[in-house]
Amino acid sequence: QVQLVESGGGVVQPGRSLRLSCAASGFTFSSNAMHWVRQAPGKGLEWVTLIWYDGTNEKYADSVKGRFTISRDNPKNTLYLQMNSLRAEDTAVYYCARGAGSGSYIIDSWGQGTLVIVSS
């Protein structure tokens, strides 16, 4: 079955950087688009970014554009999120999620999430 395991979360000071990773298994990673979605404590879901199955296209929410970068390593079945210039409002659980197809915006599987806390 599909497994998505995030790592790399933690406490970081404002203005610093953090890189999240997501190890994928149970499906052909190189065939699916991948997403990051976040959820601030006690709040709703906010889509963050998407990368096409082959890494040739990316989309970002305005709130992270220019600060966050999504990437993937298909031979390693791993998705990444490089987060720079972090702000307090970036504090959230970050979910790695699978798109339903190669460039699909439908999110059909989710990891358990990794918590990022931006605080001094």
Add this chain to the structure above:
Amino acid sequence: DIVMTQSPDSLAVSLGERATINCKSSQNILSSSDNKNYLAWYQQKPGQPPKLLIRWASTRESGVPDRFSGSGSGTDFTLIISSLQAEDVAVYYCQQYYTAPITFGQGTRLEIK
């Protein structure tokens, strides 16, 4: 950006009764090219990640009980749970995937009365 607005924000329904959650998009999300509504519903139980219930506004995912149904078109959509079970207590989100940025509704918290 397309804004998704759900109503109500919270809902309490008796076991075995019907629960209805509404979702309205600020723009039409019915594609003229394929005649599909780009709308999904997710269920999030406490301490868990979301789970996809319905895509294309009305297509249930494999394994989702048939008491869950989705309807609507264009800008107005509905999720109905026909006979509420205890395990349905959760927050429900609608999501449009018609265009980036992908956007979610604010969520509807469903509880047992």
